[in-house]
Amino acid sequence: MSQSEQRHARQxxxxGINISGMSAATFNCPDCGHExxxxxxxxxxxxxxxCPDCGFMGP
Structure with missing residues (x-):
């Protein structure tokens, strides 16, 4: 995996699965804004x- 692919790889x-190239949702945490x-x-x-930053839990 190239460096640019590693920067854009998401889990x-x-x-915990790698979701690069898959149909996935990316959004900001409602509490702290973490992606x-x-x-x-x-x-x-x-x-x-x-959320790994603030601990907000959602469905």
Missing amino acids: CVSC ISRCAKCRKQSNLYE
Whole structure:
């Protein structure tokens, strides 16, 4: 993986899989604004996520 690909590689905050190139959602944490990425499977199943910066939890 090149350096530019590593910088843009994202992991699902719920399950930890690499979601580069997949249909995924990326959004800012409602509390602190940290960028959060989630895979389509976790979104569909409404799996909980936790912001790694502030601990905010959401479905």
